[in-house]
Amino acid sequence: MNPDLWLPDSDLDDDHRTFAQRIRAFAADKLAPFARAIDEERTFRREMVADLAAAGILGGPLAAEFGGEGWSPLELAIAHEELGAVCGNARGFCAVQTGLVAQCIARFGDDAQRRRWLPGLIDGSAIGCFALTEPDAGSDVASLGTVAAKQGDGTFRIAGRKWWITNGGIADVMIVFASLDRSLGRKGITAFLVDTDRAGLARSPVPGVDLGHRGSDHAELVFEGFAATADEVLGELGAGFKVAMGGLAAGRLSVAAGAVGLHRAALAAAVEFTTGRQQFGQPLSSFQMVQERLADHLTSLHASRALVHRCARRREAGTETHADVAMAKLQATEAGSRACEDAVMLHGARGYSSAWPVERFWRDIQALRIYEGTSMIQKTILARLVTEG
Ligand SMILES: Cc1cc2nc3c(=O)[nH]c(=O)nc-3n(C[C@H](O)[C@H](O)[C@H](O)COP(=O)(O)OP(=O)(O)OC[C@H]3O[C@@H](n4cnc5c(N)ncnc54)[C@H](O)[C@@H]3O)c2cc1C
Incomplete structure (x- = not known):
């Protein structure tokens, strides 16, 4: 056995090697003891979120001004290799929580949205999800059928169905994609950044037993009369794609x-x-x-x-x-x-x-x-x- 042959260390400079070893040590200490059990028991381990936050991993790629560590893309890749080698559930969680939700808020959100959500996503007190896929719109994202109808008072009513949403059943905050006008295709899609604690949202596990990622939460979300305000648009109207x-x-x-x-x-x-x-x-x-x-x-x-x-x-x-x-x-x-x-x-x-x-x-x-x-x-x-x- 010669692990040097498959570890990345010899290809990395001193700083990146030290970084890889830090994440590897975290994974060995905090993830490895539970990786098999959470898969077999099919349970999402909330303590894992606190551990990832305490180790600086949830905020890792976010800029210091948002409370993150400002990882470079190479550091992100190194970290996700180390997490992935030990626990696919932890890596998948980070990919959604930080990669899809927090980083989209940092990139497309306004100051109020960043102030409201980034601290909780980084310290693990809030869980996020990214609700894009629908039963009839997977690879063909532009065809999504969830609609956001604009009301006379400037608010929106969201109706539709999403599924296979990682963290969907446990999320406090979500980015949900809906169309203002389906005839416009991708140009009609808008992203909304909303909390999940409001009327008009029903959540349930996806049907069946998942093949893998069994220590993760994958949910179906049904929206009916779900209200969102104009302040909750992430980015611009019609720029959700x-x-x-x-x-x-x-x-x-x-x-x-x-x-x-x-x-x-x-x-x-x-x-x-x-x-x-x-x-x-x-x-x-x-x-x-x-x-x-x-x-x-x-x-x-x-x-x-x-x-x-x-x-x-x-x-x-x-x-x-x-x-x-x-x-x-x-x-x-x-x-x-x-x-x-x-x-x-x-x-x-x-x-x-x-x-x-x-x-x-x-x-x-x-x-x-x-x-x-x-x-x-x-x-x-x-x-x-x-x-x-
Ligand atoms: C564990 C897990 C977690 C997920 N988490 C999330 C999440 O957090 N948020 C979210 O929004 N979604 C999530 N998804 C959904 C995922 O993004 C979709 O499953 C994926 O985009 C594919 O869509 P689909 O399942 O509808 O398959 P389809 O798009 O129906 O594709 C079915 C098959 O047809 C092929 N196909 C489709 N179009 C073409 C084409 N043009 N040319 C050739 N082949 C094609 C595909 O490659 C695939 O093999 C998750 C899925 C899984 C399994």
Whole structure:
């Protein structure tokens, strides 16, 4: 076993290595002891939120003026790899709470909205959700059917249905996307930043048992006569599509980094297991077919991380293109999924049990291929850029 081969440390300068080790130590201390239990028990662990806040992680990427640590995009990627390697539920929570909600408020909100919500989202006293997906509008965001009808007094009445909303059942605050005029397509969409403690909102868990991320809350939200004021518009009227796409494009980097973390954890587990287990009188890792898989997943891990860090560095330099994050997410989630699948296979029957972590890694990474733009949607983005410029 040579963890130096799959950890990022030797590619990082001293400051970034120290940063990675800080988040790794937090994850080992505060997340690892619960990662399996919350998955098996399907419970959202509220203490996890307090721990993430106390460690500065919830505010991490937010600027110091908002109470955050001002992480660079590369620090964000490093942090989400470390969190993802240990607990997909914690990483997914941060991606929504901080990446989609707090960062959208910081970027698109006015001073009053930032003052009201950012402190609570950073100290963990408020939980946020990002309510975009609907039963009939997933990848095709512009077709969403939730409507916001403007009233004579300037307020809005929101009606419609959202689902698969992470934190939706427990959120104190949400960004909800609704159309003022469906005939305008994406130009009709407006983002509203509202608290959840008001009439006209019914929340329930999504139907069925989730494949992965079982320690997370995924809800269906039904709005009927839900009132919002003009002050609760996030950004501008009719500019909600920009808010949604801005949040998702930013968030894709952390999803890609989380996939690198899962890939790394699956590879580490596969190496540990195959070097320890003997069949036919020799370690599994001495068989060439096993070695081939370990070698392939080590190589693709580094390819994924290189694309993720490249995207982060270009974001930092202001030279990022739409292709950068699409390539990073596509590569990291697809290669990570293959690594997790092989880790299950290489564990034999043990890989099929929650007593070993690899089946959870495989279940969790499937969602990373789906949310914040499926792999196919990343390919359509890339194909359009390649063919149309
Ligand atoms: C664990 C989890 C958490 C989530 N959290 C949130 C959240 O917090 N907030 C939120 O708003 N949503 C959330 N989602 C929803 C997620 O964003 C959507 O599931 C995703 O955007 C895909 O939409 P869909 O499920 O409707 O699939 P569809 O859009 O119906 O796609 C179904 C299939 O068709 C393919 N497809 C669609 N269009 C094309 C095309 N043009 N070309 C080729 N293939 C295509 C897709 O790739 C996919 O394979 C979450 C989902 C999961 C699984």
